[in-house]
Amino acid sequence: MTRPEMLKLPEVLTELKMSRAAFYRMRARGQAPRIRKLPNGELRISRSDLDAWWERCAERVA
Known part of the structure; x- marks a missing residue:
């Protein structure tokens, strides 16, 4: 079984062209992609x- 590609938060923010603050606002509203927190505190x-x-x-836009 192949492990899924796990992206670091800065990589995701770059792809989304979004600031960290904007991402966390979306996350607080439950509108961000699912995040996994590693034991060392890093997010993926x-x-x-x-x-x-x-x-x-x-789909929401269409």
């Missing part, structure tokens, strides 16, 4: 979760 977002989130965003 799986590529599949990010792609699924993008699709849901596109």
Whole structure:
């Protein structure tokens, strides 16, 4: 079984062209992709979760 690609938060913010503050506001509203917190406190977002989130965003606009 292949492990999913896990992206660091700065990588996700760069891809979304979004500030950290804006991302955390979306997260507080429950509108951000799912985040996994590692035991060392770092945050990761799986590529599949990010792609699924993008699709849901596109559906809301259409």
